[in-house]
Structure formats: structure tokens, C-alpha cells
Amino acid sequence: MHVQGHYFPKASSNYQPGVANIRDTLVEISHDDQLISSYAISDISLTSGLAGLADELRFNDGSRFIPSDVNYRWPFKTNKHDLLERLEKSKWAIIAAIVATPLFMWLMLYKVVPAIAVYSVDTLPHSVVEQMGEQSFAVIKKLALDPTELSAEQQATVQQHFNTMLDALALEKSVYRLSFYKSQSFGANAFALPHGRIVVTDELANLLADKPNALKAVLLHEIGHVVHQHSVRITAQSAASTIVLAVIFGDLEGIAEVALGTGASFAQQGFSRDMEREADSYALTQLEYLGYSSNDFADAIEALQGAHTTENEHLKKVNNLLEYLSSHPSSQERIDNARK
Amino acid sequence: MESIHPTPSQSNEPNGQPLTPLSSSKVQFSGKGGEFFGIWIVNILLSVLTLGIYSAWAKVRTMRYFYGHTRIDGHSFDYLATPMQILKGRILAVIVFLIYTFAVSFFPLIGFLFAIAFIFLMPWIINQGLRFNMRMTRHRNVRFAFKGDYGEAFVNFILLPIASVFTLYLLMPYVLKRIDNYIHSNISYGNKPLTVKLKGETYYLTALICFVVSSITMVIFMAILGLFGLDLLNVENQQAAQDPVKMGIMFGGLMIAYVVMIAIVTAVWKAAIRNHIFNNSQFEDVASFKSELKPIPYAILLLTNMLAIVFSLGLAYAWTQIRTSKMLAEATTVDIYPGALNLIDTTQEQQSSFAEEAANVFDIDLSLT
Numbered sequence: 238m239h240v241q242g243h244y245f246p247k248a249s250s251n252y253q254p255g256v257a258n259i260r261d262t263l264v265e266i267s268h269d270d271q272l273i274s275s276y277a278i279s280d281i282s283l284t285s286g287l288a289g290l291a292d293e294l295r296f297n298d299g300s301r302f303i304p305s306d307v308n309y310r311w312p313f314k315t316n317k318h319d320l321l322e323r324l325e326k327s328k329w330a331i332i333a334a335i336v337a338t339p340l341f342m343w344l345m346l347y348k349v350v351p352a353i354a355v356y357s358v359d360t361l362p363h364s365v366v367e368q369m370g371e372q373s374f375a376v377i378k379k380l381a382l383d384p385t386e387l388s389a390e391q392q393a394t395v396q397q398h399f400n401t402m403l404d405a406l407a408l409e410k411s412v413y414r415l416s417f418y419k420s421q422s423f424g425a426n427a428f429a430l431p432h433g434r435i436v437v438t439d440e441l442a443n444l445l446a447d448k449p450n451a452l453k454a455v456l457l458h459e460i461g462h463v464v465h466q467h468s469v470r471i472t473a474q475s476a477a478s479t480i481v482l483a484v485i486f487g488d489l490e491g492i493a494e495v496a497l498g499t500g501a502s503f504a505q506q507g508f509s510r511d512m513e514r515e516a517d518s519y520a521l522t523q524l525e526y527l528g529y530s531s532n533d534f535a536d537a538i539e540a541l542q543g544a545h546t547t548e549n550e551h552l553k554k555v556n557n558l559l560e561y562l563s564s565h566p567s568s569q570e571r572i573d574n575a576r577k
Numbered sequence: 578m579e580s581i582h583p584t585p586s587q588s589n590e591p592n593g594q595p596l597t598p599l600s601s602s603k604v605q606f607s608g609k610g611g612e613f614f615g616i617w618i619v620n621i622l623l624s625v626l627t628l629g630i631y632s633a634w635a636k637v638r639t640m641r642y643f644y645g646h647t648r649i650d651g652h653s654f655d656y657l658a659t660p661m662q663i664l665k666g667r668i669l670a671v672i673v674f675l676i677y678t679f680a681v682s683f684f685p686l687i688g689f690l691f692a693i694a695f696i697f698l699m700p701w702i703i704n705q706g707l708r709f710n711m712r713m714t715r716h717r718n719v720r721f722a723f724k725g726d727y728g729e730a731f732v733n734f735i736l737l738p739i740a741s742v743f744t745l746y747l748l749m750p751y752v753l754k755r756i757d758n759y760i761h762s763n764i765s766y767g768n769k770p771l772t773v774k775l776k777g778e779t780y781y782l783t784a785l786i787c788f789v790v791s792s793i794t795m796v797i798f799m800a801i802l803g804l805f806g807l808d809l810l811n812v813e814n815q816q817a818a819q820d821p822v823k824m825g826i827m828f829g830g831l832m833i834a835y836v837v838m839i840a841i842v843t844a845v846w847k848a849a850i851r852n853h854i855f856n857n858s859q860f861e862d863v864a865s866f867k868s869e870l871k872p873i874p875y876a877i878l879l880l881t882n883m884l885a886i887v888f889s890l891g892l893a894y895a896w897t898q899i900r901t902s903k904m905l906a907e908a909t910t911v912d913i914y915p916g917a918l919n920l921i922d923t924t925q926e927q928q929s930s931f932a933e934e935a936a937n938v939f940d941i942d943l944s945l946t
Contacts, residue, residue: 243652245718248922250767252652252717287638288612290645290653301718321638325615334622335892341625372685476678 238312240304242291244273247299257294257302259312264294266302274300278313286310286322346478351508354473358466366469370432373468378418385417387439392417395442398453399435402460405527409433413460417442425544429459431468444544450529451537454520458534461519467512475505513565514574521575535575542568598865598912600650606906608646610896616642617895633664643902649716649864649911657720658713700730711764719767719922726763733759750780757850761858767920769860775853783849787842794838801830836883844876855909862916870908878904 412433620635644654681688704725711723741748855868885893
């Protein structure tokens with residue numbers, strides 16, 4: 238067997254044309270019938286084949302022989318060397334990959350990662366959650382919150398509603414803490430931090446001043462977030478999916494990465510909407526349990542919707558179109574859910 | 578692959594004189610879209626199935642495919658890194674990344690400390706990455722090498738970019754010139770260093786052209802907005818916002834203008850700078866380069882790449898990589914001098930690819946082409 242090619246001596250840019258002959262357990266390299274070198278097949282390292290590339294022989298002294306025919310494959314190669322090449326050239330493997338890849342990605346991002354996140358949240362020590370909450374709170378306070386301007390009695394009233402509900406639900410007062418802040422950037426709003434601090438803005442307290450039960454519904458919704466450990470879960474999830482994407486697509490570049498990032502953030506917003514629904518249903522259940530009506534919750538959402546749309550009415554239509562981009566379910570869906 | 582080289586024994590010209598090249602030829606790229614598509618899609622599937630472990634093998638196969646199909650004077654490049662090297666680096670990088678993400682998401686204030694540490698670590702990571710990539714590149718049994726210096730890297734990649742912020746980015750083209758100069762003048766092929774002579778004027782002129790192009794596009798932006806009765810400077814006058822169809826067409830128009838602008842600016846910058854670097858670099862007595870990448874065809878290529886990827890839901894990615902490599906190869910001519918036959922490989926043995934992987938996961942892309 239004569240294989241035409243080039244012989245490259247060790248660590249040099251020099252090379253010469255040559256012919257490789259396989260003789261039993263040896264490969265002999267010669268040029269014009271003059272023997273240059275001969276090597277035992279067992280001392281040759283082979284590389285796995287790649288489409289359209291010559292199958293080079295790497296000898297143990299650092300020299301190489303490269304066949305001129307890029308499609309030539311050495312007969313002493315074992316099957317495992319060319320398994321990948323065969324897979325990459327097989328129509329069925331390619332079709333299977335096109336179908337299976339998105340499926341596995343979906344499983345990974347929507348099923349496996351959330352499951353891991355839930356599990357890891359349960360094993361997280363309480364002090365870590367406390368730290369995480371306090372640090373985020375410090376950052377938010379600096380960026381978006383001003384001292385409250387509510388009267389002491391208005392604060393006391395809401396605080397008292399809050400405490401009564403905590404007692405009735407047998408929740409720890411040292412964990413669930415209520416604070417009031419004025420906030421230009423949040424407007425009428427309330428939010429919960431992972432360690433149990435719940436913030437109500439002055440704007441919200443004023444908006445719902447004459448609907449105390451609606452305010453209770455909002456508080457219950459926020460308590461729901463803490464009970465279900467939503468913020469810890471979403472943080473763990475976003476960290477985990479970032480890692481999954483970085484590991485799988487470490488060397489994707491440019492536009493492909495942008496597309497993936499967009500996909501991942503859609504997934505993230507999806508989780509966030511599911512969590513809002515979970516908190517909503519917590520609020521609805523507990524409202525019934527405490528003897529209020531789920532209509533109180535609908536009232537609250539309606540009032541909030543009113544407050545926010547007067548601020549930027551012209552964007553309302555666009556907002557409805559972009560529902561799938563939002564971190565919350567649409568207000569209408571939430572109201573309908575409460576009223577049914 | 579028929580080469581017209583004389584055999585080594587004939588090359589005994591003395592060094593140090595201006596020599597006529599032995600050969601002058603275009604870089605050839607023989608990769609095929611269909612072939613690479615198979616490699617790419619199987620890579621992704623196996624990477625997903627093995628929870629990312631196969632991605633190290635995937636990277637090596639992709640690199641080997643592109644290196645192996647790129648030929649200068651009939652001889653291909655070799656990518657020498659082994660999957661295990663890449664995997665070890667990747668595992669280390671993921672551990673660091675894990676600690677970083679969790680620390681930052683659970684304790685936001687610690688993120689600040691990480692950022693400081695990262696600034697000081699970055700020059701080292703960049704150097705290591707370049708060193709690894711160069712050492713893993715071989716042509717005709719001789720490896721490339723990169724000798725970086727922490728201090729210089731710190732000045733070029735950290736200090737000067739920060740300083741340029743205070744000059745309203747007027748210093749930026751100069752900084753980019755310094756960075757390109759640092760990267761290329763530290764490369765050597767075997768025992769032969771690359772000599773590079775870059776000019777600041779070219780960088781400033783190119784930056785100016787890019788600025789003019791983006792300004793023109795901004796004017797077109799405004800014209801489109803005006804056409805739909807949306808005056809960004811006048812908040813009261815926003816009737817167009819009431820009509821979702823109009824809004825849709827308008828956003829569509831803006832998107833197209835924006836994407837076209839990105840493609841043109843990228844192409845103008847990359848073509849001019851690549852041509853400048855190639856035309857002013859040489860391995861003395863060994864090889865000199867010429868690049869004639871034309872901005873308009875390159876912009877069209879980038880634009881059609883983007884469209885193809887979006888409309889094929891990503892499947893066209895493999896094809897776009899191949900045609901890009903093809904265009905870059907066709908724009909490049911290499912002259913080979915007699916010294917090319919007497920080079921000696923001086924590179925030492927392997928190192929882990931951690932830094933390069935860390936750079937990859939943290940997304941600091943420092944591509945050399």
C-alpha cells in the first residue's frame with residue numbers, strides 16, 4: 238500500500254514529499270525509493286477524523302506524515318477514531334440533533350434548572366437569606382426609596398392590620414417586617430424581600446386608604462412571595478440558567494449569543510409570571526380563610542391598574558401587545574381570576 | 578495541495594538582504610457549509626446531552642476543522658489543544674463563575690470587591706489566553722508563541738481604556754492601536770518574532786469614518802420617526818403611538834436602520850483595521866501579508882449572516898461561519914520567503930487553558946482575525 242503525502246521532521250518548518258508504506262506492524266516513509274524513517278504502528282498517535290481533512294500520522298519523535306488525499310483513512314485505525322466523523326456525516330444523526338437539541342434545551346431550562354433551584358433553596362441556611370435580603374434592601378433603599386411622609390396613625394393602622402393577619406396565619410413577627418417608604422420611581426406599589434421585609438410605598442397606602450381590605454389583599458400577596466421563597470428561587474434559577482448556557486454554548490459568539498440571551502430572559506419572565514400567579518393564589522386563599530372576599534384583591538389590582546395607566550396612558554395599548562415580555566401576568570387576567 | 582516548493586536543500590540564501598518571495602499566494606479556505614453543519618449540530622446535541630462536558634471536545638473539533646481547512650501555500654494550520662486541556666480549564670472557569678454568580682446574586686455588595694479583583698486579574702487572564710491560543714497553533718510543524726507582559730497588558734487593557742473615558746473617548750482610537758500593537762508584536766512563529774508597525778492616523782481616520790456613518794444613520798432614524806409623526810423631541814406630539822399598526826411599521830423600520838448601521842460600522846472598522854495590521858506586519862525573511870478586505874461586500878456579508886441566522890432560527894449559523902472564513906481568506910495574500918524553510922520550533926510544553934476558558938465564560942472575546 239503506497240500513500241502519497243508530505244513528511245515533516247520534528248519541530249522544523251522543513252518538509253519533504255514522501256510515500257508511506259504499511260508493512261505488517263510498521264509504517265515506512267520513503268522518498269524516491271530511499272527510506273527516510275520507519276515507525277511501529279503502536280508508536281503512532283492517530284487523531285479522530287474530520288470531514289475534508291487529511292488523516293495525519295503523528296510519530297512519537299514529533300515528526301508527522303500527512304497524506305495528500307484528504308479522504309484517505311488509515312486501515313489500522315479502530316472504529317472509535319472515526320465514530321464522531323461518521324456521526325457528523327450521518328443524515329439521521331443530523332436530523333435527530335436538529336429535533337432533539339431544542340427539546341433538551343427546553344427540558345433543561347424549564348424543568349431541570351427550576352427543580353434544582355427549588356432544592357437548593359431548601360438547603361440554603363437562614364443567615365444567608367437574611368444577608369441577601371438586607372443587602373438588596375440597602376441597595377434599593379439608596380436607589381429608589383425616600384423616608385415616608387405618612388402620618389404616624391396611618392402607619393399604625395396598616396401595621397395593625399398586618400400584625401392581626403400574621404397572628405391569624407401563625408407567621409413569625411420577627412421574620413415578616415413591614416416598612417413604609419415614599420418612592421417616586423415605584424409609585425403605588427409594594428414589594429417583598431427574600432428575608433421577609435415587606436415595603437409599602439406611601440403612594441400605595443394613600444391610594445388604598447379608604448379600601449383597607451384591598452390593602453390587606455396586597456399585603457397577603459407580598460407575604461405569599463416570602464412564604465414561597467420566590468426571590469431566592471428566581472435568583473438561584475437565573476444563576477443556574479446562566480451557568481447552563483455558558484457551559485453548553487461557551488464558545489458561541491455575537492448574534493447567536495444575543496438570541497440565546499433573549500430566549501433565556503423570556504424564560505425568566507415566564508418563571509416570574511408563574512410566581513406572581515402563585516402569590517396571587519396564596520392571597521386569594523388566605524383572604525377567604527381570614528373571612529374577607531377575593532373581590533378585595535380584584536379591587537386592589539383595579540386601583541393599581543388605574544393609578545399606573547393614568548401615568549402613561551398612551552403606552553397602554555403597546556403594553557397589552559407586549560404581555561409576554563412582562564414580569565407580571567396582565568391585570569385583566571389577575572382580576573378575572575379573583576372574581577371567578 | 579500541490580506545492581511548488583523547492584526542496585529544503587536548495588534554500589541556502591544568506592540572511593539580511595531584501596529577498597524576493599519564494600511564492601505569493603492567497604490563503605485558501607476549503608471548509609464546506611454542509612460538512613461543518615453536521616459537526617456543529619452534533620457538537621451541540623452531545624454538549625447538551627452530556628451537560629456541557631462534551632463542549633470541550635466540540636471546541637477542539639470546531640477549531641481543528643477551521644484550522645485544518647485554512648491553507649497557506651498548500652499547508653494547513655493545526656490546532657493542537659486536547660479536549661482534556663480545554664475541559665480542565667472549563668471546569669476551573671465554571672467553578673470561579675459559580676462562586677462569582679452566587680456571591681453577587683446573594684450578596685450584592687460583594688460584587689464590588691469581585692469587580693476590583695477582576696480588574697487586576699484581567700491582564701493576566703488576557704495574556705494566558707493569548708499564550709495558550711498561540712501555542713496551540715501550528716503551521717508546518719512549527720508552533721506560534723506569545724510572550725506577554727503583565728505590566729504592559731495592564732496599561733493597554735485597563736489603564737488606557739479607563740483614561741480614555743476622561744477624554745470623552747478621544748483617546749480611544751489610540752488605545753485600540755496600542756492594544757493591537759501589543760497583541761501582534763508579541764507573537765512569534767517558531768523563533769521568529771512578528772514585526773508590526775501600526776499607525777495611529779489609520780485608527781483615527783477609521784474612527785472618524787465610522788462616526789460619520791453612524792451620524793448619517795441617526796439622521797435616517799429621525800426621518801423615519803418624523804415620517805410616522807412621532808417627534809422624539811416633542812413629548813406632546815405622539816399621535817402615532819395610538820395606532821399599533823403604525824407603531825409596528827415604525828419599530829420595524831428603526832430595527833432595520835439600526836441593524837444596517839451596526840453591520841456597516843463593524844465592517845468599515847474591521848476591514849480597515851485588519852488590512853492595516855496585515856499590511857504592516859511581517860515575520861522577517863519568512864512571510865509578509867497583504868489584506869484587501871473591502872468594507873461594502875463585508876458589510877453585506879455580515880448583514881446577510883444576521884438575517885440568515887434570525888430567519889433560520891439559528892440553523893444557518895454553521896453556514897455563516899464558513900462563508901465568513903472564506904471571504905477573509907480570499908482577501909488575504911501571503912508572501913513566503915526562503916527563511917520559512919529553516920525555522921525552528923522553540924515553544925515549551927503544555928499549559929492549562931484555564932485563562933482562555935475563563936476569558937470565554939466571562940465573555941472577553943479577543944479574537945485575532
